[in-house]
Amino acid sequence: MLHTSYLESHVPCYIWKAFITKDSADRDLLFRNLKSFDVAIINQVADGNRNPEPFNISQEASDVVFI
Secondary structure, rough: HHHHHHHHHHOOOOHHOEEEEEEHHHHHHHHHHHHHOOOOOEEEEOOOOOOOOOOOHHHHHHHOOOO
């Protein structure tokens, strides 16, 4: 419970019910379909000085999703 309280007091409320995307097309799709629900959609843009991390799905998640 200690960690929960810490996070809840240090992370803005809108983040808890937000979708975070790495692609502007995904952001646009979510925005169109979720605008009536008043959900924040945040598009994370890669910093020009860093290499973007590849999208990796763990084997465990892959087994659940692609059964």
